[in-house]
Amino acid sequence: MKKHIITLTAIAALSVGAATSASASSSYTVQSGDTLWEISQDKNVSVENLKGWNDLSSDLILPSQELTVDGKTTSKAKTDSSTYTVQSGDTLFEIASAHGISLDSLMSWNGISSSMIYPGQTFTVKGGTAVAEKATTPAPAKSAAPASAPVTSAPVEKAPTPASTQSGKTMTVSATAYTAYCAGCSGTTATGIDLRANPNQKVIAVDPSVIPLGSKVWVEGYGEAIAGDTGGAIKGNKIDVFIPTQGEALNWGRKNITIKVLN
Structure with a gap:
C-alpha cells in the first residue's frame, strides 16, 4: 500500500513538471540572428502560424521580442509593452513591421522625421498619438577668442565702380x-x-x-x-x-x- 502511494506521488510530480515545461515553452524570446523559419523549425510549427499568432505582417523580428509559439498566449511585444528600445542594427521599417504598425504611424507617434535611429532610443509602438517633431538641440556657441589674440578679418573685395x-x-x-x-x-x-x-x-x-x-x-x-x-x-x-x-x-x-x- 505504501509503495502504491509513492507511485501516485511520483506521477503527480511528473505531471506538474510536464505542465510547467509546456507552459514555459508556449512563448519564445527572439535572440540576435534568429529568423521566423528557424524558430518555426525548432518549435515544430509553421511560419504562417507564428505570424498569425503574433500579428506579424512580415517575416521581420527583433532581438528581445517575445513570440507566442503555441497559439495559446499573446506576444508580449504586442500586448504587454507599448514601447520598444532600439537595438543595434534595427531600422524604423523593421520596428514598424514587427509591431504591426505603419512606418508613418511609428514616426508620427515619436515625433521624428528622419530615418536615423540609435541603439537605446525608446519608441512608442502601441496606441500612440501624433506629436510635434522633436526639436534638435542647438550646437553650442563657439567660445570667443582670448583677449590677447589679435582679431583679423578677411578683406572685403569691393565691386568695380561703374565708369x-x-x-x-x-x-x-x-x-x-x-x-x-x-x-x-x-x-x-x-x-x-x-x-x-x-x-x-x-x-x-x-x-x-x-x-x-x-x-x-x-x-x-x-x-x-x-x-x-x-x-x-x-x-x-x-x-x-x-x-x-x-x-x-x-x-x-x-x-x-x-x-x-x-x-
Whole structure:
C-alpha cells in the first residue's frame, strides 16, 4: 500500500513538471540572428502560424521580442509593452513591421522625421498619438577668442565702380581697332605688354601728349583698359583699341565714342 502511494506521488510530480515545461515553452524570446523559419523549425510549427499568432505582417523580428509559439498566449511585444528600445542594427521599417504598425504611424507617434535611429532610443509602438517633431538641440556657441589674440578679418573685395560714377577726365575720341598680328606688328606694345601672350588684355594705343601712357581709361563699348601703346597715326583725340582677332577688329571699324581717363 505504501509503495502504491509513492507511485501516485511520483506521477503527480511528473505531471506538474510536464505542465510547467509546456507552459514555459508556449512563448519564445527572439535572440540576435534568429529568423521566423528557424524558430518555426525548432518549435515544430509553421511560419504562417507564428505570424498569425503574433500579428506579424512580415517575416521581420527583433532581438528581445517575445513570440507566442503555441497559439495559446499573446506576444508580449504586442500586448504587454507599448514601447520598444532600439537595438543595434534595427531600422524604423523593421520596428514598424514587427509591431504591426505603419512606418508613418511609428514616426508620427515619436515625433521624428528622419530615418536615423540609435541603439537605446525608446519608441512608442502601441496606441500612440501624433506629436510635434522633436526639436534638435542647438550646437553650442563657439567660445570667443582670448583677449590677447589679435582679431583679423578677411578683406572685403569691393565691386568695380561703374565708369559713370568714377571721377576722371571725359572726352570724345575717334576710335579704330588693331590686332597683334597686323603687318609689321611685333605683338609687343610700346610699354612692353605682350599682346600675343595675353590676348584678353584690354589695351589702347594713345597719343601720350593727350593721354599719359599707363593711364587707366574707361572706353565706351570696350570697358576699362590700359593706355599701353602708341601708333604713328594716333595723334590728338584718337585711340586704337586692341582686339584679339582680325575679324572683330574689322567689325569695330571707326567710330566716335566717349572715354574717361580715370588716372
